[in-house]
Amino acid sequence: MSLVDYIPGLNPDDEATKWNRRRSAKRAANYVILISMSIMYFFPIFWMAKAALQPRNELYDQTVYYLPQEITFENFRALLVDSQFLTFYANSIIVALGVVAVTIVTSTLAGYALTRVELPGKKRIAQTTIFSYMYPPILLVMPMFLLWYAVGMTNTYVGLILAQSALTVPFSIWLMWQFFQTVPISLEESAWMYGASRLRSFFGIALPMAKPGLIAVAIFAFAVSWNDFTMANILMQEPSMRTLPVGVLFFTESNAVDWGAILSASALIAVPPLLLVYFLQRYLLRGFRVAS
Known part of the structure; x- marks a missing residue:
């Protein structure tokens, strides 16, 4: 009862x-x-x-079609053959991979040092990095342009990679600092007792356990670089060095917009980030869950 x-x-x-x-x-x-x-x-x-996938005449038709009346790949053919889209695509991939590499190396070493090395005010340093991420890129791009122009780094992959890394590294350091705090230092201390160096314990213990955080940082850095317009537009003035967000802008003219090319380019631009997040989403969610 x-x-x-x-x-x-x-x-x-x-x-x-x-x-x-x-x-x-x-x-x-x-x-x-x-x-x-x-x-x-x-x-x-x-x-x-x-x-x-619509013919160009349907794009400018006053009648709204929720499904294409005729499927054609003419927009993609014109985009890939008659324009510099593939050059822009290659530039974006090179720059994004460079930003990912710089961000992972910098944030991993900094995050590990902030959790394992005795530094005065290291907690304040780690917390300050997240505030530097709050500044909009427009405040940084003009001083960077003047400095990059003075040393001859405009219109170069290295210049744009370093500029975009300035946008990704602060948040990534904070993320890895949070993540390395969840890795028990007792595991590394046990390895030290058996004669392992700090470098060996870092690569053998701390780094493998921080894998979700590394993947979260990689996805974040790739997304920021892939979608960046401000830095790329100012630092890459040569048409052959433009990245995708800047290159697509030039499909518009003063009195006309090539919607077929823009929409086809947008569809192809969205493929790499979608595939990256789809295959690595569980690591991304785990990494941000730990950081929160």
Whole structure:
């Protein structure tokens, strides 16, 4: 006999029914919210892909077609053959991979040092790095341009990689600092007792255990570099050195916009970040969950 049997006027069946109804209503509301958000986020992607596969005359038609009346790859052919899109694509890949490498090396060493080496005010240093990330790129780009121009680093991969790394390294240091705090130092101390050097314990113990954090930093750095417009637009003046966000801008003219080329380019630009996040999402979520 349960407690509810001793309460006058309380029917256990009615209470169970009400609870089940509330649970069903809450679940239905959650599904409605999730479906609505999915439609809101994925509809622009669907519309972009649909428009990229449409003939150019349909793009300027006053009638709205939710599905293409005719599927064509003419927009992609013109983009890949008749423009410098592949050059822009190669530039973006080179710069993004360089930014990822610089960010991982810098943030990993700095984060490890802030958690393992006795430094005066190291906690304040680690917390200060996150505030430097709050400055918008527009405040940094002009001083960087003047400095880069003086030393001859404009229109170079190295110059743009270093400039974009200035946007990714501060947050990545804070992220790795948070993550290395979850790696027990007792494991490294045990290795030291058996004669392992600090360098060996770093590569053999701390770094493998920080793998989710490293992947989270890599995805973050890649995304920032891949989507950066401000730094690339100012530091890369040569047409052959433009990256994708800047290169796509030049598909617009003073009195016309080549929507077929822009939408096709947007579809191809979205492929690498989507694949990267799809295959590494569990590490990304784990890394940011630890940092939070």
